[in-house]
Amino acid sequence: MKTKILISLLLLTALCGPAWAKLNVVSTTPDLASIAAEIGGDRISLTALAKPTEDPHFVDAKPSLILKLNRADAVIEGGAELETGWLPRLLDQARNAKLAAGTPGHISAARGVPLKEIPTSLDRSQGDIHAAGNPHYLMDPLNARIVARNICEAFCALDAKSCDAYRANLKQFTDALDAKLAEWQKKLEPFKGREVVAYHNSWLYFGDRFGLKIDLFLEPKPGVPPTPRHLAGIILKMKEDKVHVILVDPYLDRRTAETVAAKTDATVVDVAQFPGAIKGTEAGYIPxxxxxxxxxxKALAGNK
Amino acid sequence: MDATGAHVVQRENMSLKCLKCLFGWFSALCLSALIAQAQETNEVEQLKRQLQQLQENFERVQREQHQQIETLTRKLDDLARQQTGEAEKRKLEQELATDLQKSQPPAAPPTLAPSAPWSPEQPLTIARAGSAYMNFSLDALTDFGWSSVADPSTFLQLGDHDPHSRGFGLLNAEMVLDGAVDPYFKGFANIVFKLDQNNQTSVELEETYLQTISLPANLQVKAGQFLADFGRQNTQHPHQWAFVDDPLILTRTFGPDGLRGIGGQLSWLAPTPFFTEATLGLFNGQGGTAFSFRNPGDPDYLGVNRFHGRTTMDRNLSSPGDMLFVPRLASSFDLTDQQTLVAGVSAAFGPNDTGFHEYTQVYGTDLYWKWKPAKAHAGFPFVSWQTEALYQRYGAASDPTVSLPSENLEDWGFYSQVLWGFKERWVAGLRGDYVDGTSGAYDPFDVFRGQRTRISPDLTFYPSEFSKIRLQYNYDQGVLFGTGHSVWLQIEFLLGAHGAHKF
Structure with a gap:
């Protein structure tokens, strides 16, 4: 009797298996995962390789990540060389033909995204620059729209049965995003043209979308740690231009920002590009x- | 002409005159009438012509407009067709992709982004990650140092890429090329240039191999000249090392150049819940880079090749069993989100050149642990610990000419190193080395035998990912040379695009 039940259970799972078979998706960073979650809903299982608080430029190519890629149906990467220090090595060892470059399982999120700051010459004396352009493009909601569409198209290609569901999810997400964008723009409208300091040049797209000038950085050059000499220059410039807001990502040195803030009467704002890196943002891209x-x-309003 | 004939002519002439007259009048009349008429017809004609011209003009304009409209509609049609064509193409592409995927394993057709036409103000880039066919880089290590031992290369620094003389040295300038060959293979080449003590350049084809990308069943094949997958450090190139020199036990078992050679390797990712990789390498196992295997050794003062004191022979491959086998099993666990452990066991089996039936066995175990906090920036701070222990049994044949018996020469040893990335760009390290072996009846002046210990603290500063400055102190103690103190300063620079390293 017991064996019969077991067999019928096994049969049932075998029969239902394909209907429940979820697309196993791995994304490099948590922001891409949050958008993939909006599109895929419960039809996909999702893993992000980098943790929300982790520096996305320097993720260790741990063997456990090789295993995740080995078992994935699709990988979503930023497509702007942000992960160039660790993803190619992982993919080399993953032995997964489904993720080979050029296949539908290798999803480049940045396709069609107008990347900014593409260097005209590659010169490392200018710091650790990205040859493909500034890779922090997802901080502009309009780019999130493009990424969502790319992911939806890729999911449709991989799982045609659920395509309608993915399209419906895409519409729902972009509608919500459009409504929110109008709200966000209204909220930041009064501060148009205001200057803001960032630790690293990862807020260009955000600034451009919402009319903020985020062009002063605590890092003298991308990837080069702040020097007192450079910070002194920044402090003087902040005083001269009356800049009172400093943005810092969780993986950057907050103390440096606090030191500068104390000397300029500025507010340090904890920002993050990845949902979950700051408490209360776990729910996804829009939150x-x-x-x-x-x-x-709030920080801009508090300092006028 | 006769008379009658002349008459007729005259008469005819007469009537002709009359006719002419009549004609003249008539024509005069006619002419006047015609002129009057012509004046009328002229005006009509003109009007007509004008009308015609107008009509022609009108028609021409109409034709031109029509043509314009036609070209415009054609353009519009084209555009629309293009758009629907694009959508159709995309749809077809997706369908084909899914269809092809169903019928065969995907062969990864590389989809190239349309490249913008080159313009003169754009710089010429030879190698650029992502848009070049391959990574191309040059990495050079320059050493400067001093040792209490006059010639460090004789006893202390036995590795080929270790700094081994007082003063300056450049023992590793490697050119690395790597990239995808086609949808099936990746290619890798590492060409090393080094300067000897007489500043003569020598070139080594350290590695040149291809590796499969899309084999089924979690398999991967590597073939060519490459470093054997034994332990952790043997597969690393000198610029990846955490210290300026190779651990003593690795130089002792695998020689100055590490264990590498021409061969093939099959590796398999096991379907376990944690990372497990099984590897089997197969090599010719001949020459100095198969140090403890079919290696004829160095000529003595008489020009006779010797290894561990014994004369050697040129032993050829008489059966497949005479090849060098290198199996390895490695597993990795994420102890927490911030701690990773990699553990492995390796072995190497193959014949050696001291006799027709002599074999060497090497066994090794390795452990690597790393901690990096969740909010690390640029990879800092971190703490890592790496340890390898090896045991070697070298079956040496007897050599009656120097009265050496047939015996097993056993050697063992380990190194253990801790690295602490205490501040962004700064790493402090400490390594301990120990090697020993059975005394045996070997040549007592064999630098690759006997007991040795070494303690090496070092400090490395990375101005960027592409350069480093390292200061290391070595305290050496050995039965052959007593004690030694050495200080080495090493500067590295890396130019170009260099592929990421293994964890």
Missing amino acids: LMDYLVNSVS
């Missing part, structure tokens, strides 16, 4: 942008 717009506008 994260909500948090960013609210905290930046």
